[in-house]
Amino acid sequence: MSSKVSKADDNLRKMLSEKRLKSVEDRRVGSEVFDKITLETLYKLAKMGYINVLNGAISTGKEANVFKGIDDDGNFVAVKIYRVTTSDFKKMQQYIQGDPRFNVKSSNKRQLINAWVTKELRNLTRAYEAGVNVPKPLVAKNNVLVMEFIGDAEGNPALPMRLSKVSNPKKVSEKIIEYVKILYNDAKIVHGDLSGFNILIKDDEPYIIDISQGMIVDHPISHELLNRDIDNLIRDFKKLGINITKEELKSKIMDLKS
Ligand SMILES: Nc1ncnc2c1ncn2[C@@H]1O[C@H](COP(=O)(O)OP(=O)(O)OP(=O)(O)O)[C@@H](O)[C@H]1O
Ligand SMILES: [Mg+2]
Numbered sequence: 614m615s616s617k618v619s620k621a622d623d624n625l626r627k628m629l630s631e632k633r634l635k636s637v638e639d640r641r642v643g644s645e646v647f648d649k650i651t652l653e654t655l656y657k658l659a660k661m662g663y664i665n666v667l668n669g670a671i672s673t674g675k676e677a678n679v680f681k682g683i684d685d686d687g688n689f690v691a692v693k694i695y696r697v698t699t700s701d702f703k704k705m706q707q708y709i710q711g712d713p714r715f716n717v718k719s720s721n722k723r724q725l726i727n728a729w730v731t732k733e734l735r736n737l738t739r740a741y742e743a744g745v746n747v748p749k750p751l752v753a754k755n756n757v758l759v760m761e762f763i764g765d766a767e768g769n770p771a772l773p774m775r776l777s778k779v780s781n782p783k784k785v786s787e788k789i790i791e792y793v794k795i796l797y798n799d800a801k802i803v804h805g806d807l808s809g810f811n812i813l814i815k816d817d818e819p820y821i822i823d824i825s826q827g828m829i830v831d832h833p834i835s836h837e838l839l840n841r842d843i844d845n846l847i848r849d850f851k852k853l854g855i856n857i858t859k860e861e862l863k864s865k866i867m868d869l870k871s
Contacts, residue, residue: 650723651694654755663752663759664692671770676701681768682759689762691748691770693733695726697756705729708805708826711834726756733758733825736802740827743800745792746820763813763820774819774849775809781817782853789819789846794866802827803835807842809849839866 647655658664662685671691672679680692705725709715709732717728734753737760741747749761764770771777779785789812796802804811804827811823828835843862850857863869 647694648697651697651756654757655692658752658754658757658759661752664690667692668768681762681764681770689764689768690751691760691762693758693760695730695756697722697726704826708732708828711832712828713832714829723756729825730754730756730758732827736800736824736827739800739802740796740821740824743795745795745800746788746818747824748820748822763815763822765815771813771815771820773810774812774814775852777814779814779817779853782850782855785814785817785819786850786853786855786857789821790862790865792819792821793842793846794868796821797830797839797866798868801830803830803838804842805838808845809852839863 655664655667664682665685666683668681668683670678670680677693677695680694682690682692684690702720702722702725705728706720709717709725709728712732714735715728715732717724730753734750737747737750741749748763751759751761753759762768762770774785793804793807796804802824804821804824806823806826807821811821813820813822828838840863843859843866847857847859847862
């Protein structure tokens with residue numbers, strides 16, 4: 614084991630021995646994901662009651678890992694942890710600098726990730742408050758975002774639409790269109806990475822996730838992002854047997870009267 618890895622594991626043990634965070638499964642993943650600051654962040658969130666137990670990873674993606682946790686009240690939560698080493702800083706910089714809500718000039722990676730996570734929390738909050746089905750945002754700190762866990766009562770996570778069996782495609786596609794319409798017209802956000810991978814399906818109910826790159830509609834780039842989202846949706850709807858033209862979908866989302 615490299616010294617870096619054993620140091621991370623030492624930190625983890627230390628945190629566990631401080632007794633707040635009851636247990637952490639999958640400690641070897643910890644070695645890669647949980648650097649010192651991440652551990653301290655998890656520890657603080659544990660102290661605040663957001664995470665009591667951190668279970669195994671639901672997903673280990675390119676930039677972030679999502680874990681299932683349990684809060685102090687015994688509810689499941691989803692804990693999204695961005696890895697500082699492998700994040701796409703060029704992309705983050707581009708999207709953060711283009712967003713008037715953020716004034717991050719720095720190329721400091723950690724600051725950029727913190728702004729990115731804050732952006733995901735704020736976008737989720739705007740969407741949630743407007744009535745879009747998204748995981749309820751709970752807290753963001755440093756590179757960690759805690760949100761509502763989308764899954765069943767036993768703790769099995771809902772699957773992305775692209776991987777799930779949709780029993781009523783018409784109903785599901787109509788709900789998705791309605792949510793994207795609310796997102797655009799009320800929350801005034803364009804998702805920017807919308808596809809069947811970033812829509813979870815639970816009992817034929819779609820939940821939109823992964824909204825960190827979302828842009829406010831006034832921004833010049835938002836139109837291009839919206840067009841890309843629409844193309845992706847059309848492709849994924851087609852896979853479910855639902856056919857809709859670009860013009861039709863666009864006018865529904867933008868609520869254009871024909
Ligand atoms: N709130 C949640 N409840 C249950 N599962 C979730 C939740 N959020 C994310 N997941 C699971 O984690 C996966 C990855 O989440 P998300 O799309 O937010 O990360 P990502 O940015 O795509 O990661 P990467 O880009 O690194 O691949 C999702 O496809 C889903 O399976
Ligand atoms: Mg995703």
